Amino acid sequence: MNASRQMRLGLSMRYLGYHIAAWRHPDFQPTSIVEFETYRDIARKAEAAKLDMIFFADGVAVRGSDNPAGALSRDMKNAELEPLTLLSAIAACTSRVGLVATASTTYNEPFHVARKYASLDHISKGRAGWNVVTSWSDQEAQNFNRVANLEKDERYARAAEFVQVVKGLWSSWDADAFTHDKATGQFYDPEKLHILNHKGKFFSVRGPLNSCRTPQGEPIIVQAGASSQGRDIAAEHAHVVYTNSLDVGEARTFYADLKDRAASFGRRSGEPLIMPGVTLYVGATKAEAQAKFDELQRLIDPVAGLALLYTFCGDLSAYDLDKPLPPDFFTNGISIGGNLLAKARRENLTIRQLYEDVAAGYTGRYLIGTAEDIVDDLQHWFETGAADGFNICPPILPQGMDDLATFIVPELRRRGLFRSDYEATTLRGNLGLASA
């Protein structure tokens, strides 16, 4: 293992917390979910801790359905800020931390995405990243002139072409295309302009992008989506892959598979970086960490818990919450649901235990313990081919960021696993990626 290999860390900030009952915590300010200052202050703390990036998952709808009845009105996930707008404002208040926002390839046009992220890259002086998702809900489809989401193969075929077009647009101009020669009157050198003229199955895009080459050359591409089609897009294009692996064996298989696929696309060794999500409940003692966890678990409303499962598994409200999952339990075919089903079966969980488990990490992995306990686990993943770093999904913010800075980052540094200062001014540079 390379002694100088450093762990990558992102902070996932959506909804100010990944615990489903975060908003009911006595210290949580529900109005802060749409207040810029809250996000700005957390982003500054992330930068002070030298994290690689802050990260915003996103969806283009209120995705919950009112199943079981009353669920929607108990859900904090129905009011948020649009992440690119938010990151543009945060860009002005930070100088080093990477700024990654999610945008859907199903409910956008490539030109929009190319332009917005190029702009964010300029505004932030080279810190922009696009998390590519294909979207999974019918509620999103219904905000974009459709009844149901596109079928999976179609979604991914569109996504593959979409990413190609965006990258093509980002390459519209050579870095030195804009000569700004006041004496001759030449603003740019026409030899250094490349018109895309893309004509494909889904898109017809002439280009060029009305923005010059960005500080990173191209913004960073992050990919989230674990199916074979998603992995191929990641292997070809992504710099970072955000996953939700639940156990280390599965994570290693995923990691090896993705690096193999990337090699077959001729990618530079080590790319893309694999960053599983993980939710941390950390305290000065095990008891303190457990108390933080228990306090949030006690706040879970059963209707909201069942709603969390509904998205992936359908309506389970007719069943006894304290019995194991019914045999006809199904998932809607997306990878997150499949992981849940496997975990429930493996650990023989009751419905209540399953939703409590999901609520604690919002479908992802969670850890409870002291800094030493947690860093032992993260280090094990990092050093045994399961991860290049982690996208930390705190249960509640800003407390989760404070815990990261107080407990986890110092312990990682003590073990030589995490930087004490940024190496570069761009996200690409800090992630140690090749220039574009």
Ligand SMILES: Cc1cc2nc3c(=O)[nH]c(=O)nc-3n(C[C@H](O)[C@H](O)[C@H](O)COP(=O)(O)O)c2cc1C
């Ligand atoms: C770790 C992870 C994070 C994701 N984040 C988002 C997101 O922020 N917004 C979104 O619309 N979809 C998100 N997705 C969903 C994927 O884009 C995709 O639509 C879904 O996972 C189904 O495809 P899959 O079977 O390839 O995973 C995420 C998926 C994973 C695995």
